[in-house]
Each structure stands twice: as structure tokens, then as C-alpha cells.
Amino acid sequence: xxxxxxxxxxxxxxxxxxxxxxxLRTFDLSFINSEDKERFKYMPGQFCExxxxxxxxxxxxxxxxxxxxxxxxxxxxxxxxVTNEIHYLQKGDEVGIRGPLGNWYPVEKFKGxxxxxxxxxxxxxxxxxxxxxxxxxxxxxGEITVIYGARNPDLFIYKDEIAEWEKRDxxxxxxxxxxEVDGWNKxxxxxxxxVKELAPKAEKTWCVVCGxxxxxxxxxxxxxxxxxxxxxxxxxxERKMKCGIGKCxxxxxxxxxxxxxxxxxxxxxxxxISEAF
Amino acid sequence: MIKIxxxxxxxxxxxxxxxxxxxxxxxEGAQTSFKEIKFAKDIExxxxxxxxxxxxxxPQAEELFMYKDSKIENIEKKKAIAVWGVRPCSAKSFIxxxxxxxxxxxxxxxxxxxxxxxxxxxxxSLVFTIGCNTPASTCFCNWVDCGPFDSTGSDVMVYDDGNxxxxxxxxxxxIKFLSDIKDFEESNDKDRQxxxxxxxxxxxxxxxPIDKDLLKVKIDKSWNHxxxxxxxxxxxxxxxxxxxxxxxxxxxxxxEGKSNKGKRIRLWDSCMFPDFTNEASGHNxxxxxxxxxxxxxxxxxxxxxxxxxxxxxxxxxxxxQVCPVNVxxxxxxxxxxxx
Numbered sequence: 056x057x058x059x060x061x062x063x064x065x066x067x068x069x070x071x072x073x074x075x076x077x078x079l080r081t082f083d084l085s086f087i088n089s090e091d092k093e094r095f096k097y098m099p100g101q102f103c104e105x106x107x108x109x110x111x112x113x114x115x116x117x118x119x120x121x122x123x124x125x126x127x128x129x130x131x132x133x134x135x136x137v138t139n140e141i142h143y144l145q146k147g148d149e150v151g152i153r154g155p156l157g158n159w160y161p162v163e164k165f166k167g168x169x170x171x172x173x174x175x176x177x178x179x180x181x182x183x184x185x186x187x188x189x190x191x192x193x194x195x196x197g198e199i200t201v202i203y204g205a206r207n208p209d210l211f212i213y214k215d216e217i218a219e220w221e222k223r224d225x226x227x228x229x230x231x232x233x234x235e236v237d238g239w240n241k242x243x244x245x246x247x248x249x250v251k252e253l254a255p256k257a258e259k260t261w262c263v264v265c266g267x268x269x270x271x272x273x274x275x276x277x278x279x280x281x282x283x284x285x286x287x288x289x290x291x292x293e294r295k296m297k298c299g300i301g302k303c304x305x306x307x308x309x310x311x312x313x314x315x316x317x318x319x320x321x322x323x324x325x326x327x328i329s330e331a332f
Numbered sequence: 333m334i335k336i337x338x339x340x341x342x343x344x345x346x347x348x349x350x351x352x353x354x355x356x357x358x359x360e361g362a363q364t365s366f367k368e369i370k371f372a373k374d375i376e377x378x379x380x381x382x383x384x385x386x387x388x389x390x391p392q393a394e395e396l397f398m399y400k401d402s403k404i405e406n407i408e409k410k411k412a413i414a415v416w417g418v419r420p421c422s423a424k425s426f427i428x429x430x431x432x433x434x435x436x437x438x439x440x441x442x443x444x445x446x447x448x449x450x451x452x453x454x455x456x457s458l459v460f461t462i463g464c465n466t467p468a469s470t471c472f473c474n475w476v477d478c479g480p481f482d483s484t485g486s487d488v489m490v491y492d493d494g495n496x497x498x499x500x501x502x503x504x505x506x507i508k509f510l511s512d513i514k515d516f517e518e519s520n521d522k523d524r525q526x527x528x529x530x531x532x533x534x535x536x537x538x539x540x541p542i543d544k545d546l547l548k549v550k551i552d553k554s555w556n557h558x559x560x561x562x563x564x565x566x567x568x569x570x571x572x573x574x575x576x577x578x579x580x581x582x583x584x585x586x587x588e589g590k591s592n593k594g595k596r597i598r599l600w601d602s603c604m605f606p607d608f609t610n611e612a613s614g615h616n617x618x619x620x621x622x623x624x625x626x627x628x629x630x631x632x633x634x635x636x637x638x639x640x641x642x643x644x645x646x647x648x649x650x651x652x653q654v655c656p657v658n659v660x661x662x663x664x665x666x667x668x669x670x671x
Contacts, residue, residue, distance in 0.1 A: 058406050058448045060396040060585075060596065108399050109591035113612075135612030149402050268615060295611045297585045300445040302432055303601070304582030305608050307627075308617075310635035315445070329555035330617070 059300060062106040062151025063091045067144050068126055073212045078133045079177050080142055081118070081212070083126040084150065095155065097121055099162065099184035100291060100319045103154030104299045105129060105141065113137040114296045116318070117155065118180035120187035127152070130180045130212055156299045157318045160185050160263055160289060162192075169197040171255045173274055175204050175246050175266025177212050181291055182265050186220075193225060200227040200255050204246040204270070207232055208239055229253060247273040250281075257282040264290040275322055285323040292318050333519035334510055337496040341372040347513050352414035352458060357382045366415065375416070377492075380464060384578040384650060385418050389453045390429065390600075392575075396449065396585065398595040407449065412456035416490075421471075421648035423461040423485035424478050425578030430454060431640045432581055449598075458509060460499075461486035465530050467537045470649030472662055475541040478646045480534040491527045498523055539662075546669045551634050555626075559671050563664055564625035566657045571602035573651035573659070574628070579644045582608070603627050629664055 065084040073079035086092035104112040119128035133142045174182040205211045220228050231242035231249045278288050294306035294313045301315035309328035325331040336344050358367040359376040365383035398405045433450035464480035483489045487506030491498040498519050501507030574580040584601040610616040618624050636644035652660050
């Protein structure tokens, strides 16, 4: 019987601790069976159910880009039962994934136009996937702007890559932290305020926002104020999930299920749903 | 249409048992619920007020798979199921749940999202539905596109004329099954007239249905209205309504066992519980009792119709019977159209 609830077997290839408090770890996984790898085709913005037998499953956005063939990346914040168990994983351990699940950022629509990526904290995972994808297809897109905020400098993820991105001249990268910290010489301020200050131009531009719910809530109106049309503002939402395939019933926002109708929604769509904000 | 005298039911059951595991209402203590049946004498023929049969195809706890030393064992397909004696409201509920579990949601890349556990049981099943000669005071099937003799979701409709059962094939599967069985009398004109009489009497026992067009208009505008505060004030979010609902399909997934041996199971869950949506971060999008109360009715009377064209309710009235604080779905619907 073809059982969609059975996870695909993966091996932990690499683990990176992202912050000094060790609450954020990045896991690079590889497929144990080559046919599973063949079958697994994904796009930036999609997610997987990460499975630890005996403990359970949790959904995480895929942080690697489909252009990165060798590994599948997830960055996990240690918060609950499953994420705690994931943090105990060692290199070489076997885990499971179900996916790819959900829809993705509409990169085809972005072609030939500018893209503004607005991210907050450890929600930068699928935004990394998107950014790597765009940079890999650099000539297909116009200006790329990234506005990335974290509570403090420690809480940015992918710090080595950020350092690389900062050197590029085909990418406008703006980093901001919530409160002033010694030694920080970049922007200070909450993401919505910083977006307002930087005021990226809306003309021929698409915007993708992902972060904590409060950040999303206050950033979207700023973008509207900056004259971004509602159908050009995209965000990725999170809800508690179990099945990931539109059956278990808990991740709905109004009549939409985040797992199958999302996680990526345009502001135009969200404005029609009473429960969205 | 064939006729089965009640004292000949054993013969019929034997035929059915050859191909199917047969489930029917069985009385155990004060409760009548659907159990696997071996003998006709175990069947409770007269009780309209059974527990809902949803668990035959969607058990309260069910293994998704088992695992041992990181090797995963798939579940095995069992003998096909025949269900005798569900009511039209339950037969229709199977069709509604099948819209979620049974159909693959087509996504780019043709991803298959059928629920294997539901499909292997439901797709091969044979559903015998008994028309309701005497609907209960809590029944409101006629409000929600169902009825005491509605055949939606039935393979065979069964009419109880007092002396015996008249069986009418509805689906292809049902018609074929009836044409294959012999040794039973054909129904006559008088039998058919009797059925019409029964149907007419049952219709008169039901209350006047709600204005569905008005419900649609009003429920769309109701989100921020104080009626939700008023109506949810007495709800204790116990979840009895959802557990007894033939159409509620929400579930939780949990692991049972250790890392080297155990099983992943799914369990009925309820939108009435705060943990249903409570995230590990502590953020809960439906934090208030009111939020959860509203979700239940919105799902049944707004979201599901928007996505699938039907109410996610068949008017069985079970939630009205079991609610410890007397929340009545009919009152809720009336409140919505009256505000």
C-alpha cells in the first residue's frame, strides 16, 4: 500500500550550531535511497515534516535551494518535544522526512523584475532557499534587496553566508537588530521601521516577507504604504501542523489550509480571510 | 428490490460474510455501537440512536505504521467491510469525509495526498443504509441537504416495513451485490407503496429547514459579531460534539513506543481543545474558547462549503444529544441568520 504517512529515510551529514546559546542548529541531510532523491523535487518556500521515530514529527521550511543538489537543509529552533530531540542528533544518525509539502514563492512571476526579501530571526530559512535560488539564476532577475532583522547579532542564522553576501555587488543587503549593541555598526530598529526608512521602490518589484507573526503583521501595512500592490506582496505563514497534507484539520486560516493552500500566500489572498490577522 | 424477512436475516448475513467483514449495531450495556457481527441475533435492529459508525473506517486510534530498529513496516490491507444499518446522515458523512481523505488533492508535480488508511477501508466497502421511519426530535437532516430516506453515500437502501427489510440497490456496487444474491423474494407494488407512505410520514416529523441562502449571506458577515460571544459563553470546550460527530475528521499524530520499536498512530482530535492549535512557541491562533467555538461552526457551515460545496454536517443531531450544556446547532444557525 502506498502510505503517504511513511517518511523517507535520511542521514544527518552535517550539523552547524548557529548561535552561542545553541538554540538554533542547522542540519544538512542526505537521502539514503537514491530513488527517494530522484523523486524529491522542490522549490523555495516548501516545507517538510521532519520525523524522529519514537518522538514524532514537526514541520520545517526547507532552507536549502533546489539548486543545491547535495543536501537538504533545515534550521531548527529548540522549543518543544520534537525540536529538542532533533537537537540531540549526531552526524550519521538516521531521521525521516515527508515532503516536499505546500506551495512555494512564485519565482517564475518574479522573472525580469526586482525582488525585495524581508526576513526576521530564524524564519530566514525558506528565504535563504529563495535567495540562493535567485542568485543562482541571477541574470533572470532585476535588483535583489534583502532586509534581515534579528533581536541581536547572535541571532542571525547563516552568518558565514551573510558575510559572503555582503561582499556581492549584485545584492543590496541590509541587516538590522532590535536594540543597539556594542560593536554593531549596521542598522538598528525593528524590521517594519527599517523597511519604512529604506523604502524600497515598489515599481516592477515583488516582495517576500517571512518572520515571526508580529513582524509580518506590522511589515505588511508598511509595504502597502510604500505602494506595493497586494498581489505582489507574499508571505509565508506558520500554524501548528500534523499531517501536512490537508487532512488533520488544524492549520486552517479561514477556509485555507496552510499546509496545502500555503504556506505561501499573497496579501491579496489574506485580505479575504477574516482569521488571517 | 428484494425482500428479506427478519427471521431469514441469518441467511442473508451468511452471504454477506463470505466477502465482507460485517459491521452492524450491537447493544453492549446501555450503548449501541457498530461492531463486527458474526450472528444476526447480535444485531440491534431497532435502535435509531446508535453511536456514530465513523470509527469503522476512521478508528479513534489507528496505526499509521510500525517501526523496529529504524525499519518501517507498512500496515496491511484487510478483508473488505460491509456496514449494515447506518442511517442516511451517517452514509452521507462517509461521502463528506471521503472528500478530505479519499481524494487526492492535485498539486503541481501530481503529488498523491490520498489517505491510505481511509481509502483501503472505505473504497471497497458496501454500505447498507436504513431509512428512518421515525426521526428523533434532535434530527435536522432536512436542513442540510440530507433526509430520513436520503441515499447519498449508500450502496444499498434498506426500508423496514415492520415485517422485513426491502433492499434497493443504489450504487453500481450495491446493484451488483443484490443481483448476485438469490433465494430472496422480489418486492411487489404494495411494498413499494408502503415505502412511500413511510417516507411521507417521516417528512412530517421534521422541523422547517433554515433559509440556506440567508445563512450564507449572514455567516459571511458574522465573524466579528457579538453573537459568537453570546453563544459560546456556556460552551466548556469538552469536545463531546466533535467526538460524536459523523463528519468531524480532525486528528492528531503521536508516536507510541521507543526510538527502536513502536508505532506512529493517529487519534481523533478536536478543535475544541486549546492544544489543537497551540504552537510550541506558546502562540495560539485560537486561544479563546470563543475562537474555537466559532471555528467549529465556520468549518461546518462556511469553510467546507466554500472548498467542497457541501455543509460538513448531515443533521444527525448527535451533538445536540451529547452536549452537557445544551448547545444546540439549530439555535446557533438561527442566531446567525437572525442577527
